[in-house]
Amino acid sequence: MSEFKNATVVKKANVYFDGKVTSRTVILEDGERKTLGIMLQGEYEFATGAKELMEVLGGSLDVRLPGTDSYVTYKEGESFEVPANSKFQLIVKEVADYCCSYINE
Numbered sequence: 001m002s003e004f005k006n007a008t009v010v011k012k013a014n015v016y017f018d019g020k021v022t023s024r025t026v027i028l029e030d031g032e033r034k035t036l037g038i039m040l041q042g043e044y045e046f047a048t049g050a051k052e053l054m055e056v057l058g059g060s061l062d063v064r065l066p067g068t069d070s071y072v073t074y075k076e077g078e079s080f081e082v083p084a085n086s087k088f089q090l091i092v093k094e095v096a097d098y099c100c101s102y103i104n105e
Contacts, residue, residue: 051103058097
C-alpha cells in the first residue's frame with residue numbers, strides 16, 4: 001500500500017540519536033499504529049515493545065536481528081520482522097526511508 005486513507009497523523013515528531021532518526025506516528029481508522037521515518041547514516045540499536053514489521057521504502061538497512069550474529073541487508077521494497085520485547089541493531093550506509101508497523105498479538 002503506497003498511502004494510508006482515513007488516518008490521523010501525530011504532529012510531533014519522534015526524534016532519536018540527536019536527530020539522525022526521525023519519524024511521525026500514523027494511527028489508522030481501526031486503531032493500528034505505524035511510524036513513517038527517515039534514518040541518516042550511522043549505527044543504531046532499538047528496543048521493541050510490540051512485534052514490529054519494518055518495511056524499507058527507500059535506501060537500505062543492514063540489520064542484525066535478535067539471536068543472530070551477522071547483519072543482513074534489506075533494500076527498498078523488502079521488509080523484516082522484529083520480535084516483541086527485544087533489541088535489534090542497524091547500520092545505515094545511505095539515507096533510508098521506512099515504515100514500521102506495530103503488531104499486537
